[in-house]
Amino acid sequence: MAIKVGMVSLGCAKNQVDGEMLMASLKNAGFELSDDAALADVAIVNTCGFIESAKQESIDEILELATLKKEGRIKKLVVTGCLAERYREEIHKELPEVDGVFGIGANGDIAACIESVMEDFTxxxxxxxKMPLCGDRELSTPSYFAYLKIAEGCDNRCTYCAIPMIRGGYRSRTMESIEEEARALVENGAKELILIAQDTTRYGIDLYGEYSLAKLLRRLCKIEKLHWLRVLYCYPDAITDELLDTMAEEEKIVKYIDLPLQHASGKILKAMNRRGDRQSLTALMQKIREKIPNVTLRTTLITGFPGETEEDFTELAEFVKDVQFERLGCFAYSQEENTPAAELPDQIDEDVKNHRAELIMDAQMNIMDRLGEKQVGRDIEVLTEGFDRYAECWFGRSAMDAPDIDGKVFFSAEKKPYLGQLVTVHIDEAIDCDLFGTRV
Structure with missing residues (x-):
């Protein structure tokens, strides 16, 4: 009888893709897959180890499954992903309930690893x-959209970030392998493909000696049944004119750019080992908006980085107010051991860090409320994602919204849409950053 394996995958979409490849490897090796890790013989926690809150979520999930193991409901408990790679010595010592700990380099040999776990701790x-950049995937997203990872690792060396330490140097996939996977995903029903990497804008620099994201996008836009192509995690230094022209000209590329800027103070950005300042970043945002009319700009920011003064924070808050980002997330700085920023003087009090993040998000909610009100009266295209039984209406996403991080569009419809169908919705009102309307 086949061993039943289930997985809980945490953290970012990049880790989610790794988890999908792990599950496909196990299925191909003859394991039976369970949608619920709590009902499996072997429960795998594919962890995130990026910041403190993500690490805590991973540990909580491990402990929850450890309770089920103690009760005899699951037989073995395995930890993979970023936390396993980053804290390889500590995990079994601190969590003796765990039966196997595997770094990301073991992903390609996961079946043998699980077989070994059935015998003894491994x-x-x-x-x-050694981590595979591509391979079969057991999709965890609905068939109508999928993430497509184009590179692994990072060379940017931001002082607050543990990713290069966990994931290694930047490694691009070939255009041929990406296109082949993209075509298979579209044939499987994907209307939207979302390109991801730690830094998508540096795609190809290691393989082709130049930034090649624009060329890759042009190539993927030729896939016939593909409707939307979205790009996440663009690094501001590597935004080229060729990339902006490509995004403006290709109809299939949604006019949405995710640029994790992190801050606007030149002093703080320099301490983060990032380039630019408020003036140069404001100019870049203006340039993007000029080249791509009606673009949705999304960014993420960090408050409370070591040495951030009230003046630095005020500069950041004014930058947010001036630029009027359509989408924005703000996080308090997480002091991560073995990163250069963790050793910097003038570490900021937790309450101050969190309060500053809250102030930025409060201001952003007001901006998004006003931007939402501007959509009232318009007809927009929406990708149908489900039916809300409480609100008794359908919901989905517009081109302005990436899955799981942005808002929703709720709509009533006389004719029932199917999941993954693109429909036109007339927007009647905007409430709390979500839109409400009627299918045309």
């Missing part, structure tokens, strides 16, 4: 570069 940490 840990395995091959070189990070």
């Amino acid at each position: 840990e395995c940490f091959p070189e990070k570069e």
